[in-house]
Amino acid sequence: QKEVEQNSGPLSVPEGAIASLNCTYSDRGSQSFFWYRQYSGKSPELIMSIYSNGDKEDGRFTAQLNKASQYVSLLIRDSQPSDSATYLCAVNRVPAGGYNKLIFGAGTRLAVHP
Amino acid sequence: DTEVTQTPKHLVMGMTNKKSLKCEQHMGHRAMYWYKQKAKKPPELMFVYSYEKLSINESVPSRFSPECPNSSLLNLHLHALQPEDSALYLCASSQESRAYEQYFGPGTRLTVT
Numbered sequence: 250q251k252e253v254e255q256n257s258g259p260l261s262v263p264e265g266a267i268a269s270l271n272c273t274y275s276d277r278g279s280q281s282f283f284w285y286r287q288y289s290g291k292s293p294e295l296i297m298s299i300y301s302n303g304d305k306e307d308g309r310f311t312a313q314l315n316k317a318s319q320y321v322s323l324l325i326r327d328s329q330p331s332d333s334a335t336y337l338c339a340v341n342r343v344p345a346g347g348y349n350k351l352i353f354g355a356g357t358r359l360a361v362h363p
Numbered sequence: 364d365t366e367v368t369q370t371p372k373h374l375v376m377g378m379t380n381k382k383s384l385k386c387e388q389h390m391g392h393r394a395m396y397w398y399k400q401k402a403k404k405p406p407e408l409m410f411v412y413s414y415e416k417l418s419i420n421e422s423v424p425s426r427f428s429p430e431c432p433n434s435s436l437l438n439l440h441l442h443a444l445q446p447e448d449s450a451l452y453l454c455a456s457s458q459e460s461r462a463y464e465q466y467f468g469p470g471t472r473l474t475v476t
Binding site for chain 1: 470
């Protein structure tokens, strides 16, 4: 079982719709969760971080965390063609020695069509 | 300012060459990271520096040699690379090694011929 799992997609949604991206993780000790957006040929850009159960909203983006189910999601409202990218879910794991290590999922490719 | 810069943007090198990748941040972050990313794959952690000391080496071959001259700079020295080392090399930084939000630079696209 991979530590962080995402559906690779592509997830295709029409412009203006809600895009729902999902992620599950295996380490119950994980405390911090992130969503990165990566355009083709570019570097990952941090768009959301969430640390406690529930929802966190930032503009058109809402991150949802359910630690009991080991599940993280990202909702994008009013999707735009410019949202078309790969979305990477990342989970913090603190290995021996206490240093921060991000474990990335394989990413979900989102395609928003006009 | 949340910018991490990397030079060069692109690098083509032969298997006998020696080259270096550079990364710089001026956010006062005390942890810096090197990642390698192959096409259609997530970033893979290579090295972590915390307060200018190497904290994590993810069993990276010795042909990759990291260096942290000061808290703002991170280098990756390359020597005797293989074609399979061709990838996007990403630098990231965070406030400190126990902090979680990492910010990535634009990357260096490396091609080994």
